[in-house]
Amino acid sequence: MKKVISVVYIFVLTALCSSVFASDAIMVHNAWIRSAPSNVKVMAAYMTITNISNETRAMTAVSSKLFNKVEIHRTEMHEGTAKMISQKELIIPAGKSVSLEPGGYHLMLIDPKTVPREGEQVDMELHFDDGQTLHIKVPVRTGADKGNMMDKHHH
Amino acid sequence: MLEGMAMSKLTTILKCIYDGVMNKKEKSLNAGKAIKILRFAFPGMVLLLLGIWFGKGLNTVSVLKETDEFPSATVLEVPVPLPEFLLTDHSGQEFTTSSFNRKWTFMFFGYTHCPDICPTALVDLNAVYNNLAEKDDLIEKKFHIGTQVVFVTVDPQRDSVKELKEYVPYFNDDFIGLTGKPEVIDSLARPMGVAYRRVPGMNSEDYLIDHSASFLLIDPLRRLRAIFSPPHNPGQITEKFRKIRKKFTEECCITPDKKLETVIFDYREKK
Numbered sequence: 001m002k003k004v005i006s007v008v009y010i011f012v013l014t015a016l017c018s019s020v021f022a023s024d025a026i027m028v029h030n031a032w033i034r035s036a037p038s039n040v041k042v043m044a045a046y047m048t049i050t051n052i053s054n055e056t057r058a059m060t061a062v063s064s065k066l067f068n069k070v071e072i073h074r075t076e077m078h079e080g081t082a083k084m085i086s087q088k089e090l091i092i093p094a095g096k097s098v099s100l101e102p103g104g105y106h107l108m109l110i111d112p113k114t115v116p117r118e119g120e121q122v123d124m125e126l127h128f129d130d131g132q133t134l135h136i137k138v139p140v141r142t143g144a145d146k147g148n149m150m151d152k153h154h155h
Numbered sequence: 156m157l158e159g160m161a162m163s164k165l166t167t168i169l170k171c172i173y174d175g176v177m178n179k180k181e182k183s184l185n186a187g188k189a190i191k192i193l194r195f196a197f198p199g200m201v202l203l204l205l206g207i208w209f210g211k212g213l214n215t216v217s218v219l220k221e222t223d224e225f226p227s228a229t230v231l232e233v234p235v236p237l238p239e240f241l242l243t244d245h246s247g248q249e250f251t252t253s254s255f256n257r258k259w260t261f262m263f264f265g266y267t268h269c270p271d272i273c274p275t276a277l278v279d280l281n282a283v284y285n286n287l288a289e290k291d292d293l294i295e296k297k298f299h300i301g302t303q304v305v306f307v308t309v310d311p312q313r314d315s316v317k318e319l320k321e322y323v324p325y326f327n328d329d330f331i332g333l334t335g336k337p338e339v340i341d342s343l344a345r346p347m348g349v350a351y352r353r354v355p356g357m358n359s360e361d362y363l364i365d366h367s368a369s370f371l372l373i374d375p376l377r378r379l380r381a382i383f384s385p386p387h388n389p390g391q392i393t394e395k396f397r398k399i400r401k402k403f404t405e406e407c408c409i410t411p412d413k414k415l416e417t418v419i420f421d422y423r424e425k426k
Contacts (some may be wrong), residue, residue, distance in 0.1 A: 034274050037267075037325035039318060044270040075271050080384045081350055082272040082368040102275040103386055109270070144278050 021136040025053035026092070026128060031138040033109065034102075035118040043067075043115070045107040045124070045138055046100045051092040058089040061127040068111035070124070075103050084108070089129070102143065116140045227384040228395045234378035240343045242307070242335035245319035250305075250333055252377055259295070259302045259400060260373040264349050264366055266310035267322045272368050272385075277326040280304050280370065282389035283396070284327055292397070297404055300375050307333045309351040309366050311340060347371055347379050372396065374403060 020029040031047035051057045062070040072087040082103075090105065092098050100106050107124075116122050121137040128134070237252050244250045261280055265273035284304055287293045293302045306323050308314035311334045314322075323332030334340075344351065344367075351366035370383040370392070381399055383392055 034270075034278075036274055037322045039267075039321040041268055042270040044274070073271070077368065077385060080367050080369045080382075081365055082385070083365040084271065084354075084363050102271060106271050142278060143275070144282060 019137070021134060022052070023132050023134050025051060025055075025057055025130065025132065026126070026134055027052055028126065028134060028136050031136055032143065033116065033122055033138050033140045034143050035140045036115060038115045040115055041111055043109040043112065044102075045070075045109055045122075046102065046143075047107075047136075047138070048097050048099045049090070049092055049126075050097040051094055054094050056094055057092050058129040059092065059126055060089045060129050062107055062124060063127070064109065064122060064124040066113055066116065066122055067109045068113075071108045071110065072105070073108045074105045077103070118142060227386070228392070229382045229384070230399060231380060231382070234374060234376075234380050235346060237373065237377045237379065238342055238346055240339050242333040242339060242343070243316055245316055245323050245332035245334075247316050250331070255373050255375075255377040257300055257375055258373075259300060259375060259396070260305055261302070261396075262305045262307060262371040262373055263369075264307045264309050264344055264351065265368075266308050266364055266366070267314050267318055268310065269364070269366075272366075274326075276368065276370070276385075276387065277306065277323075277330070279387040279389050279392075280330070281327045283392050284329070286389060286393040287396075295400055295404065298375075300400075304330045305333060306330060307340060307343065309340065309344070309364055311335060311337050313360075348382075372399065 019031075020027060021031075022028070027050040028047050029050075031045065033043055033045045036043050049059065059072065062072065064070055072090050074085045074087055076083050076085055087105070090098060090100075098105065118140050120140045122140065124136050124138055126134045126136065237255060239252050242250045261283065263273075263276050263280065265276060267273070281304075284293070284302070287302060294300065295302075304327065306319075308319065314332075314334050316334060319332030319334055323330050349367045349369075349371070351364050354363045354365060356362040368385045370387065371379055372381040372383065374380040380403070381395075383395075
């Protein structure tokens with residue numbers, strides 16, 4: 001029961017905290033970039049993309065002025081070994097959400113002009129197969145909240 | 156969703172029973188008695204079924220608890236001794252097999268050009284480290300054995316001492332980054348089942364590395380003791396680590412008046 005309450009609590013919390021970006025077909029929420037040391041050459045962005053239209057949509061490309069290149073990747077685990085697989089596009093079925101999260105789908109942000117710091121917002125453009133572009137602002141966070149939350153549940 | 160289905164199932168079942176009982180009632184010669192029975196039996200059945208349904212709900216919770224009981228930790232029955240090696244830490248100091256003495260070590264193999272898994276792993280290890288620090292539990296009380304976190308690069312070509320010095324302490328000042336000759340890193344990784352393989356990119360400087368994403372736990376006798384496979388849950392890893400350490404302390408032949416170095420010496424003699 002406690003677990004259910006905490007899950008609901010987390011949902012409410014996320015709903016309150018995160019900004020939502022939407023076109024008439026696509027909604028993006030919970031977007032964040034993992035903060036990283038100032039010498040890194042690659043970073044990762046995560047988010048939940050929801051297709052609120054009646055047709056399948058595909059995210060075909062992502063761009064950001066801050067990064068030389070952005071690629072869609074997926075981390076796959078094979079017997080404990082992590083393998084990154086580059087994705088040509090990310091399919092979002094009609095009425096469904098696709099989550100980009102640590103250890104799964106993510107945007108690989110390559111070659112930053114400067115490494116954004118925690119608390120900064122990064123402008124990004126998501127391009128879709130119907131020609132639409134969604135502009136989003138993505139905050140930089142440590143992403144350490146997962147561990148803390150788990151710990152709180154345990155005690 | 157599931158609850159909805161269970162609820163509609165429940166309603167159907169109740170309806171069937173009710174209809175069934177009502178049918179019987181009609182056929183029954185002693186209708187009055189049947190109604191009396193029904194008056195008591197029906198709410199009873201509802202309660203019983205609700206109980207079963209609710210009980211199932213409780214069951215789901217206990218299954219969740221079982222998953223919490225850590226499926227992704229493998230404790231080795233026969234710990235694997237580390238080979239002799241010499242690497243360089245991110246401050247330029249030598250780091251050898253003996254650097255594992257008197258310490259519990261969480262070891263992770265990764266590289267700084269890794270966008271997803273490595274930062275995630277280091278953030279998780281930081282959470283484990285902080286969990287221990289919060290409870291003043293980084294140092295085991297009985298034998299005064301500390302805890303350290305070591306990040307070994309599988310990409311020494313790009314991860315120099317300088318790169319690691321900027322990268323590793325970002326996650327935690329106490330963490331240690333190691334680099335060195337590729338063959339030395341190989342000789343350390345292979346016996347512990349850590350695999351990695353370079354995946355070519357557009358040019359020679361632009362490549363990715365498939366690599367083992369597990370945390371390795373090295374005991375104070377410099378042996379691989381446990382493997383934590385991803386996905387990692389810092390809270391569970393902390394608890395499991397405490398259990399492993401407690402068991403080790405209880406079972407180990409060491410007593411407070413017998414120094415750990417002697418024990419390591421004993422251990423080597425026996426080998």
